Amino acid sequence: NAGVTQTPKFQVLKTGQSMTLQCAQDMNHEYMSWYRQDPGMGLRLIHYSVGAGITDQGEVPNGYNVSRSTTEDFPLRLLSAAPSQTSVYFCASSRGKYYEQYFGPGTRLTVT
Amino acid sequence: EDQVTQSPEALRLQEGESSSLNCSYTVSGLRGLFWYRQDPGKGPEFLFTLYSAGEEKEKERLKATLTKKESFLHITAPKPEDSATYLCAVITSGGSYIPTFGRGTSLIVHP
Secondary structure, three states: OOOEEEEOOEEEEOOOOOEEEEEEEOOOOOEEEEEEEEOOOEEEEEEEEEEOOEEEEOOOOOOEEEOOOOOOEOOEEEOOOOHHHOEEEEEEEEOOOOOOOEEOOOEEEEEO | OOEEEEEOOEEEEEOOOOEEEEEEEEOOOEEEEEEEEEOOOOOOEEEEEEOOOOOEEEEOOEEEEEOOOEEEEEEOOOOHHHOEEEEEEEEEOOOOOOOEEOOOEEEEEEO
């Protein structure tokens, strides 16, 4: 099993550009989440999904969109990148609300 | 508002010097507390889940315990390869799914 995979590993964007961060899992987990990790702030939840076709907002959803058309994939879209979105982004999956999460390797995003 | 506080922020130990990391929480309706290990440049890796006060879990040199207000991660006779950032997170019984993470403890074990 590959677990949770994320692409790309690194990305540099200019302000105003859009892009999609890819996330896939092969564990047949229903729950998938996107986090951002900033120095001194810890992990903060952006959006999450409890199953295909179902998404909801986390703590810091502004500027990001998600969709979940399959159990395996959960892409994160940045609509118009801003320097404040410079961060490390992690995707995670879990078999349920009260179970542990499995994280991907992360995407380091820089917006100039 | 749910809060999770980890202490200390950073800890330096000599190889073999046992110590404990603390995760205190202020939440209503705790349903689970999780410990993760994060190496530089990588995603967090799951270590333990604790569901009720009094519960303990062990794995090699690590032992996690839980009370009604806090959790401890005890590290016995640490080795340099135990150097990492240790994160704790809580999930409550509320309707939404928003795990709350602490800011982590950065552990360095010197040989």
